[in-house]
Amino acid sequence: MAAQYGRGEPVARGGATAPSVPSRRIGFLAASAAIALLMALAAWVTIIGDDDFPSRNLFSVEAIAGAADFASGLIGAESAATPAFYKPDEWAEKGRLAAETLAMSVAAAGLAALGALILFMFGARNVMMGSLAPYRSPLWTAPFFLIRAVFTVSRAVPELVWAMILVFVFTQGTLPGVIALAIHNGGILGKLGSEIVEGLDTRPMLALRSTGARRMQVLLYGVLPEALPKFITYLFYRWEVIIRTTIVVGFVAAGGLGTEFRLAMSHFKFTEVTLILFWYLVLVLFVDVVSGQLRRLAN
Amino acid sequence: MNERPGEGSLGGRGALTAILLIAFSISLVGIGWDDGLINAGGFRAVGQILLAAIQPQLTLDVLSTGARSTWTTLTYAWAGMTVALIIGMPLGIIGSGTVVRSSWTRRWNISSARLALAVFRSIHELVWAWLFVAALGLSPMAGVLALGLPYGGILGRIYAELLQDVPESPLRALRSAGASEWRVFWFGRLPMALPDMLSYTFYRLECGIRSAAILSFVGLGGLGHNIQISLQDIDYSRMWTFVYFLIALVVAVDIWSSLVRRRVAIERG
Numbered sequence: 001m002a003a004q005y006g007r008g009e010p011v012a013r014g015g016a017t018a019p020s021v022p023s024r025r026i027g028f029l030a031a032s033a034a035i036a037l038l039m040a041l042a043a044w045v046t047i048i049g050d051d052d053f054p055s056r057n058l059f060s061v062e063a064i065a066g067a068a069d070f071a072s073g074l075i076g077a078e079s080a081a082t083p084a085f086y087k088p089d090e091w092a093e094k095g096r097l098a099a100e101t102l103a104m105s106v107a108a109a110g111l112a113a114l115g116a117l118i119l120f121m122f123g124a125r126n127v128m129m130g131s132l133a134p135y136r137s138p139l140w141t142a143p144f145f146l147i148r149a150v151f152t153v154s155r156a157v158p159e160l161v162w163a164m165i166l167v168f169v170f171t172q173g174t175l176p177g178v179i180a181l182a183i184h185n186g187g188i189l190g191k192l193g194s195e196i197v198e199g200l201d202t203r204p205m206l207a208l209r210s211t212g213a214r215r216m217q218v219l220l221y222g223v224l225p226e227a228l229p230k231f232i233t234y235l236f237y238r239w240e241v242i243i244r245t246t247i248v249v250g251f252v253a254a255g256g257l258g259t260e261f262r263l264a265m266s267h268f269k270f271t272e273v274t275l276i277l278f279w280y281l282v283l284v285l286f287v288d289v290v291s292g293q294l295r296r297l298a299n
Numbered sequence: 300m301n302e303r304p305g306e307g308s309l310g311g312r313g314a315l316t317a318i319l320l321i322a323f324s325i326s327l328v329g330i331g332w333d334d335g336l337i338n339a340g341g342f343r344a345v346g347q348i349l350l351a352a353i354q355p356q357l358t359l360d361v362l363s364t365g366a367r368s369t370w371t372t373l374t375y376a377w378a379g380m381t382v383a384l385i386i387g388m389p390l391g392i393i394g395s396g397t398v399v400r401s402s403w404t405r406r407w408n409i410s411s412a413r414l415a416l417a418v419f420r421s422i423h424e425l426v427w428a429w430l431f432v433a434a435l436g437l438s439p440m441a442g443v444l445a446l447g448l449p450y451g452g453i454l455g456r457i458y459a460e461l462l463q464d465v466p467e468s469p470l471r472a473l474r475s476a477g478a479s480e481w482r483v484f485w486f487g488r489l490p491m492a493l494p495d496m497l498s499y500t501f502y503r504l505e506c507g508i509r510s511a512a513i514l515s516f517v518g519l520g521g522l523g524h525n526i527q528i529s530l531q532d533i534d535y536s537r538m539w540t541f542v543y544f545l546i547a548l549v550v551a552v553d554i555w556s557s558l559v560r561r562r563v564a565i566e567r568g
Contacts, residue, residue: 029566044381066434066435161513164530247426
């Protein structure tokens with residue numbers, strides 16, 4: 001299965017400061033580990049001590065019986081009705097919704113890429129105010145901070161929350177969900193793209209500049225071609241995440257398997273839930289494979 | 300650019316561009332455009348939402364609710380991450396196939412652990428949450444497990460790969476000194492992979508906060524719950540207060556996690 005959670009994404013580039021004071025750094029890491037452990041302890045105490053929800057009874061007889069009930073509901077042993085997975089038309093209907101979900105995910109990934117492609121170079125520090133900038137001017141620094149802020153806000157708010165907000169704005173249909181996915185993932189792609197640019201070897205671009213190329217020319221003919229292959233790779237990784245999230249956005253916005261899942265759960269049609277989950281897994285697997293192949297094509 | 304040596308796949312690039320553009324165009328056709336883009340009150344709603352963004356509701360009541368639900372979201376995320384570690388660590392180690400020497404057992408270990416991890420992470424945490432709430436009833440444990448399962452699947456897979464990517468020569472030295480496969484793992488492989496594993500875990504923690512915030516959609520508390528209620532009341536300025544709490548929380552954890560990751564990277568030189 002493909003590497004959808006991109007090992008390349010998270011690891012910060014270190015080495016900004018010389019490793020001259022190791023004791024203080026160890027101190028920071030040790031303190032962080034201690035805080036993390038304390039937080040874990042506090043979190044569990046809070047959750048288990050929560051009186052509104054009897055979470056202590058997770059292993060109680062009722063909880064296990066409830067889980068068993070739900071499981072037999074999923075395989076259709078609960079009711080006398082014919083399970084959904086024995087009906088060919090149900091298969092076809094859910095398959096159509098799966099195709100719709102796939103289309104939503106592609107549209108969302110495309111829109112996110114479009115937005116990020118326009119902005120990502122202008123969110124890179126070296127381009128706007130660092131080694132690649134021929135001169136510093138607020139006309140370039142101000143957009144840098146603005147674009148970074150846009151990236152931060154758009155990715156800090158989860159897709160689902162964006163979708164909740166956007167259903168007030170867009171027409172009922174798949175559009176709010178698609179736009180919500182595009183906003184969140186556009187922010188992530190934009191940030192990753194800016195970090196690609198900040199990590200580029202700048203010597204070719206400096207050479208380009210020394211031939212008299214203006215800043216925009218350096219960006220278009222120097223930075224963009226260098227950054228694009230990695231950007232495309234990240235785009236495919238994100239698509240693999242987006243397909244998993246498209247169903248979730250469908251919980252609040254209309255369209256695709258997500259809406260169907262919500263309806264089936266609300267109406268206790270658990271055999272339909274099984275069928276939807278099956279198509280969901282097929283979709284995820286399909287996207288993982290296709291994205292892996294396309295990534296190979298890109299490199 | 301194109302004429303760089305060793306990059307002869309210009310045909311591949313062109314084909315890829317064509318595929319992407321065609322797929323994107325087809326997908327756009329799939330969206331129902333017939334009813335127009337913006338709904339009847341849409342433009343007014345945008346105006347109200349944007350106006351509310353600069354005047355969030357800052358009454359003491361809302362602020363204390365925000366602080367309390369921030370804590371709830373934080374506890375879900377943290378408890379979920381501990382479950383993810385409990386799932387991801389052993390499955391990742393087994394899935395890396397590095398603790399057994401016999402090739403048949405190893406292959407069986409790798410494929411079964413990786414299959415389990417793949418199933419866990421294929422399903423989104425909110426879908427897990429809904430299934431767990433249906434099965435176990437409305438309890439924070441449902442949310443914690445729902446977070447832990449997919450995140451465990453992700454962590455486990457990355458751990459397995461990091462453990463496999465460790466350079467072999469120091470391990471060979473250990474082996475030639477007579478260390479058993481388990482000791483080679485414990486004193487060689489694991490310490491070498493640990494910094495990267497730690498980095499990735501911290502990165503995931505940041506994502507976990509966001510995921511925990513939306514768990515409330517299935518009826519559990521937290522920031523998402525308050526955002527949802529505010530939207531149902533069409534009270535955009537209250538919604539923004541909670542959204543700002545969420546942004547602050549995510550950014551704070553983001554900064555902390557990137558500081559930790561940078562320090563780890565420096566530590567390794």
